[in-house]
Amino acid sequence: MPATDFAGGVIRDDEKYRAMVTANHASGRVGEPEDIGKAVRAIVSTSTSWITAQRIEASGGQSL
Numbered sequence: 647m648p649a650t651d652f653a654g655g656v657i658r659d660d661e662k663y664r665a666m667v668t669a670n671h672a673s674g675r676v677g678e679p680e681d682i683g684k685a686v687r688a689i690v691s692t693s694t695s696w697i698t699a700q701r702i703e704a705s706g707g708q709s710l
Contacts, residue, residue, distance in 0.1 A: 649678065672707025681706065 649658035656663050657676060667676050685704040703709060
């Protein structure tokens with residue numbers, strides 16, 4: 647899946663900015679659209695039907 651225009655495409659297009667974002671994530675990389683898709687798929691799964699009213703952080707460890 648291609649990168650998105652999130653933040654005006656700066657994360658996708660600016661290598662210096664990308665390196666800064668990467669350095670500030672515990673996962674050591676910039677998030678991709680499929681990372682968020684996997685989180686959404688997990689949340690809407692019937693196997694998580696007992697989970698309610700939670701804030702799910704899908705940031706690759708940016709906010710530890």
